Amino acid sequence: MKAGRASAATTHGERLDELAAAWRSALRAELPAAVRLRQELHSDPRLSGNENDTAARLEAELGDRVTLHRIADSGRIGRLGPSVGGAVGVRAELDALPLTELTGVPFASANGAMHACGHDVHQAALVAFIRAADHLELPVGLVPILQPREETYPSGAHQIVQEGGLERFDVHHVIGAHVHPGVPRGAVAIGGGYINAAADEIEISLQGRGGHGAYPHQAADPVAAIAQIALGLPEVVRRTISPMNPAVISVGTLSAGEGAANVLPSSARLLASMRTTAPKDRELLFAAVQHLAVRTAEAYGTEAVVHMHQNMPVLINDAHLASDADDWLARLGVDGAEPMRSLGGDDFSYYCDEVPSIMCFAGVETAGLPGPDGAYAPTLHHPRFLPTEDAVGLVANAFLAGYCAAAERILGIAHHRRALS
16 A cells, blocks of 8 residues: 555544544433433334334434435435445334233333334434434444334335435445344344345145045045145255255145045145245255155145245345454444354345445343243243343444444545554
8 A cells, every 4th residue: 555545544544433432422422312212112113014103203303413315115214424425324123023012111012013123222222323423523424224124025125225225325335233132242243244044935835636534545635745845845955955054944834624624625835934044045945845845746646836935135244344343343342242143034135235234233131021930031023022221322332333344444444454453
């Protein structure tokens, strides 16, 4: 690197260090209000596709700090900081789950929906993060993304990408953060490579010929065929996908008949979830499932029709951005943790497919009531899952580490900082 460019990179780096320190100090002052906001959001959640009230509440909380525009129906997006040049998107999900809450806290939801996946924490953290940026001179643009429909289909992230939201605000990187009890409390796990699996659904419909249970030789019974297919799916995974690439097929629904013991039905149906962690494995595994279903059905004298409903791609964190964000966590005094990889799905993957991005996992414990036997800690999507109040600050600091790492990339100083370290 030439001396002039090295000097400019050093200056940018020093300013970014100063910005991070000032931002973190301002963030601490915002956290008490953010915790109260989290409780308000938690007490009055909205289901997927009906998040406009939540988006409007967050919009009001941000006041005149940023002008937000509608996107993906009930979502919001805007930009603050420099109005031109590359920007960093920061996402929070708006939707809750259709669960009856059992946490027992005073601010528990009573409307049949529940923030059992921590989205209320993410929302409050993003508000605190944006409010703390007030009066700070940001080196690159900051784009808050209030995203609808993370929990259901059609995906809110996919729609935001399709509507050109990232292009319109010149978003070069997107930062996501999600609470997770599988990460040590107070630590943040990032890591490059696959983080969440591609999440797809398989539907297998069998058509046979009904008959009497006493005369099975006169029928073409789809029950035996669908049962054999269900039992064969794990073997398809084993002999199709490398064991170095995690993958699983789980049968969630198996249906046949009308409830009679002596009536052989004419049709049967299977619904399964297929999770893969390498993009090439997605089509490969589906083709193998299709072959198994069709040939097994033929062997039993029935016919199979197989459909795959593609829901979301593999979530792959950018390795360089993840490494730089880990460095920023350390400089911010936040503990790092081993990468949190799972076969769960998150539509944040659509952003990762568009621009180099990272999903961070913030380690939390629950403040909700334990289960009846007290032997387990409630986890994501459980009616007793309730992250403790410190989760808001931890998620906000994950946003800050991600923003600083992405800003370095946009300013062209990431390689210089790594060389100095």
